[in-house]
Every structure is written in C-alpha cells, then in structure tokens.
Amino acid sequence: MAKVTSSDYVMDLGSGDGGIVIAAARRGATALGIEYNPDMVAYARQAADKAGVTAKASFEKADLFETDFSKATVITMFLLPEINLKLRPKILDLKPGTRIVSNSFDMGDWKPDQTTELPDIASAWDTAYLWIVPAKVDGIWSFDKGTINFNQEFQEITGKLNLGQEVDISGSLNGNTITFTAGGRNYTGTVNGNAIIGTHDGGGAWRAAR
C-alpha cells in the first residue's frame, strides 16, 4: 500500500520478528525496526542475516515512544488502537507526504486514505490502513485578490473563498497536494510551508500565502 521503493526509509514501530523490515529491505529500501523486546531484536537480526539483507535492514532495541522517527518516509505498525492514538500527534507532525501503514488498527477519527481487506483469510488481522500525512493549511490565507479560509480536519478541507463574494470550498490534501472546488471551479496546488501555488480548471494559475 505504501508502494515502497529503494528511495524509501522505512521504520517499523514494534518490529517483532522483523518480517516487515526484511520485506522492505528486499525492495531495496533502507529499513529500521524499533523493538523493546531484546529477544525479538536478536531473532530479527538473525532473520535479516538469513535473508541476506543486513546491509539494508537493521534493528534497534528501543521504546518507540522515545524514538525519533522524523526521518522515515514510510512508517509501518501493528500495535494497538490506544498506542496508535498516542502516536498520532507525532505522526501528524511528520513531513507531509510521509506514508503510514497500520495492520488492523486505525487512528480514531483520522480516516485512512486507503483501506485494504485481504479476502479469503481466516484471520482477525486481515485489514490494512494507509494514511498520507497532510500538509498543514488550517487558517486564513491571502488568495490572489481575496482571501481563503481553510478549515482542516486531517486530510479533509472545508472553508470559504472570498473574491468579493463568499463561496464554500470543499476538498482534500494528499501530502503537499491540495485539491478543492469553490464556486464551481476545481483548484489544485502544491503547499510549500506558507505558500501555495496552483492552477484551476478555468485555465489560470493561483497563489495563496500567509
């Protein structure tokens, strides 16, 4: 679901037997497992050795709550709902576009961008969720000859565009990419900190800043 490639840095939070880290390393990614059980760390290191991926797969004996995972481009986890919720603020502060995949447990009211259920599996653990960390746009921006007020709930956006006359907006974020409709027009743009540059289907360009 995260479409992991060799340019990714994957971190598995609670890496257990190392299977996820080894699978990521087999795709060429650099992968790190964080695991507080030393026996599982030793087991996973041996498994990585057997799989011939020690150059790409490593394991650290650590508590995931004390781990800096800001360098990850992909985070995987198979933890518990309350752990996911406790991690959520830190995850939402990661670089926009970071992909998060969780086995079986969701993130409360942060709806997944994608859900996949494995068919024909007689297991309670048959569902995986993907979230893409959204850029932060909530608030008022100057917008060409007016203002735009984004009301952001995770990756979902509502709000008002005012170019002399106020219209409702509705849209979403996929990492740094923002798309919304306002006044019957479709807008798309790229968020870069406090600036957004984009185009709309009326054939023009738009900019917003704050």
Ligand SMILES: C[S@@+](CC[C@H](N)C(=O)[O-])C[C@H]1O[C@@H](n2cnc3c(N)ncnc32)[C@H](O)[C@@H]1O
């Ligand atoms: C269900 S296993 C998942 C293993 C592997 N990620 C997978 O998907 O197959 C969860 C692992 O998380 C580890 N774990 C739970 N809380 C942790 C914490 N606070 N810090 C580090 N590891 C933790 C457990 O020891 C266990 O090995």
